[in-house]
Amino acid sequence: MSPTRLGLPWPASAERGEDGAVRVAGIDLRTLAEQQGTPAYVLDEADFRDRARTLRAAFEAAFGAVDIYYAGKAFLSVAVARWAHEEGLRVDTATGGELAVALRAGVPGADIGLHGNNKSDAELTRALDAGVGRIIVDSLPELDRIAALVRSRGGEPAPVMVRVTTGVHAGGHEYISTAHEDQKFGLSIAGGAALDALLRAVELPELRLLGIHSHIGSQILDPEGFTVAARAVLALRAELAARTGLLVPEVDLGGGFGIAYLPGEVPLDPERMAKDIAAAVSDACADLGTPAPRLSFEPGRTIVGPTTLTLYRVGTVKPVRLDDGRVRTYVSVDGGMSDNIRPALYGADYTAALVNRTGTAETVLARVVGKHCESGDIVVHEVQLPADITAGDLLAVAATGAYGRSMASNYNHVPRPPVLAVRDGSARVLIRRETEDDLLGLDLG
Structure with missing residues (x-):
């Protein structure tokens, strides 16, 4: 079984392999997460x-x-x-x-x-x-x-x-x-x-x-x-x-x-x-x-918009019963409105996918949210994700190349993610991840 291209709105080289993991420009996103951490912007050069x-x-x-x-x-x-x-x-x-x-x-x-x-x-x-x-x-x-x-x-x-x-x-x-x-x-x-x-x-x-x-x-x-x-x-x-x-x-x-x-x-x-x-x-x-x-x-x-995805690590997964009787699964990731303010600012819609494996359960109605102290800290308003999604999984959000990093902030003193360029099976850092030392270095006490 050959790899399957993800197609729009994902980067052109994004494909899911036989093992269920997604690769961009030949780079396994699991490897990228291990080496560079999450969240991270991944740009297909x-x-x-x-x-x-x-x-x-x-x-x-x-x-x-x-x-x-x-x-x-x-x-x-x-x-x-x-x-x-x-x-x-x-x-x-x-x-x-x-x-x-x-x-x-x-x-x-x-x-x-x-x-x-x-x-x-x-x-x-x-x-x-x-x-x-x-x-x-x-x-x-x-x-x-x-x-x-x-x-x-x-x-x-x-x-x-x-x-x-x-x-x-x-x-x-x-x-x-x-x-x-x-x-x-x-x-x-x-x-x-x-x-x-x-x-x-x-x-x-x-x-x-x-x-x-x-x-x-x-x-x-x-x-x-x-x-x-x-x-x-x-x-x-x-x-x-x-x-x-x-x-x-x-x-x-x-x-x-x-x-x-x-x-x-x-x-x-x-x-x-x-x-x-x-x-x-x-x-x-x-x-x-x-x-x-x-x-x-x-x-x-x-x-630049379609060339980039944002790679997150899943944390808390919480089902919430809605007034109409439906259940929405809230999937919290280790980023949020500090790396993509557009959903909160414009009501912009995005899609997301599990990228470290293929889900083995049926999909459920989900909302991807961030870690910030705002109820409006929404990354993806509505998306179908596998019901077995759990802490530690990797989740990617498509088409974040435009205005994601450009409008990123340090809200709640969260360091901004790196921008990683991938091409022909190799990756390099275009903009490094901010650290707490970067944030504290601006504070003169």
């Missing part, structure tokens, strides 16, 4: 690289010249930034810390973008020092702040894009839908603030206006939102050209491409998405009588 290549190829086939920026906020480490760049992607950063990681990885400044709705002067100065390829401006005052920094330095004009809100609502949760008017990001097209900012950018000789930026949300599973947003941005681009004579050369439509989190879910197909957006851009530019701009995109979750 080949899967990451393949997803980056596949997405870039799909967009190059649809657009020709196109720039793909890996959105570091999903998950960033020195190795991951290096992988992304080696696969032909640029790197998008949102803070000075992310910028520092990209630079440590050797990514040239010209291949880095800097986002942020509240960039400090120190962050902007670092970006100018590094020669970043673009600064995405999020407010009217930021334009003047960047211009003042350039004047004080006497350097070349800073390359900027202006982030706009298109009014398109997309994404799986209110908190990750970023193009509606009543939120902190960008400048409204409908309200006129976007055009005002673009006109101001044209006026300032210390700035080089590259183009217009739009990001409509996250975990988007329908390309229509991108096509509607593209038409709105291209119309604004044409209006700016009519007012100033400047037809900006670039338009960035952001990221937010959705993935599968549960068995049976269908992720957004890169090839279909690229073709639909390309057709919308072509039609809109034809209607407006303008040449098409160079397009750029900022995927993060769709590249």
